[in-house]
Amino acid sequence: MAPATPQPEILAAFEAAKGFMPVGEGLALYAAAAEAGALGLPLLEVGTYCGRSTILLADAAREAGTVAVTVDHHRGSEEQQPGWDYHDPETVDPEVGLMDTLPTFRRTLHKAGLEEYVVAVVGRSPQVAKVWGGQAGLVFIDGGHTDEHATNDYEGWAPHVAEGGLLVIHDVFPDPVDEWTGQAPYRIYLRALASGAFTEVSATDSLRVLRRTGPGI
Numbered sequence: 001m002a003p004a005t006p007q008p009e010i011l012a013a014f015e016a017a018k019g020f021m022p023v024g025e026g027l028a029l030y031a032a033a034a035e036a037g038a039l040g041l042p043l044l045e046v047g048t049y050c051g052r053s054t055i056l057l058a059d060a061a062r063e064a065g066t067v068a069v070t071v072d073h074h075r076g077s078e079e080q081q082p083g084w085d086y087h088d089p090e091t092v093d094p095e096v097g098l099m100d101t102l103p104t105f106r107r108t109l110h111k112a113g114l115e116e117y118v119v120a121v122v123g124r125s126p127q128v129a130k131v132w133g134g135q136a137g138l139v140f141i142d143g144g145h146t147d148e149h150a151t152n153d154y155e156g157w158a159p160h161v162a163e164g165g166l167l168v169i170h171d172v173f174p175d176p177v178d179e180w181t182g183q184a185p186y187r188i189y190l191r192a193l194a195s196g197a198f199t200e201v202s203a204t205d206s207l208r209v210l211r212r213t214g215p216g217i
């Protein structure tokens with residue numbers, strides 16, 4: 001069966017949204033989300049930023065009759081802070097003097113007409129993972145790039161991937177020259193495969209889709 005693709009207006013909203021994910025990876029994420037949606041469980045994202053990838057998860061959730069849950073403290077990752085290449089001055093709250101991507105995220109979802117299919121959780125990934133009780137049809141890890149953050153995301157969220165559900169990891173760069181923010185996402189990808197709990201389904205540029213085929217992490 002051909003992979004599911006988003007409607008043109010959803011793809012246009014994704015392309016118009018602030019963020020870093022290229023279209024090819026977005027289409028692979030959408031196809032994974034559409035497939036995982038069949039499980040009828042929430043589709044969970046770590047790393048909302050301004051909602052670019054959330055649009056795709058939300059639309060797949062809408063089609064499947066479920067919701068997308070997206071987690072972010074909205075203060076930005078290391079490489080998005082002032083002085084770094086991925087910094088966008090428009091994301092700084094002038095009153096607080098810190099990044100705050102929540103207002104832009106809310107505008108993104110509103111414009112795309114997808115607000116009612118998303119539960120946005122503002123908080124630190126490990127703290128949210130600790131209080132999150134249920135299973136997820138899909139877990140998409142696109143948070144911090146340090147080993148500490150990527151490991152926390154894996155250990156906090158991979159246990160929630162349901163049997164037959166999908167674990168999707170972004171920014172997996174096997175060659176260190178390709179990724180100056182580090183290879184922590186690559187290391188959790190390797191760990192997932194080595195665990196025996198996950199089997200690779202697809203690789204699209206730096207996006208890896210794995211399926212839970214056994215217990216544990």
Ligand SMILES: C[S@@+](CC[C@H](N)C(=O)[O-])C[C@H]1O[C@@H](n2cnc3c(N)ncnc32)[C@H](O)[C@@H]1O
Nearest residue numbers: 019047049052053072073076077124125143144
């Ligand atoms: C690469 S961006 C996400 C990009 C987004 N998925 C997109 O498609 O545009 C990473 C996000 O992870 C968030 N983040 C980093 N570490 C986090 C943590 N420990 N808990 C919650 N959010 C975190 C940052 O605030 C940032 O918004």
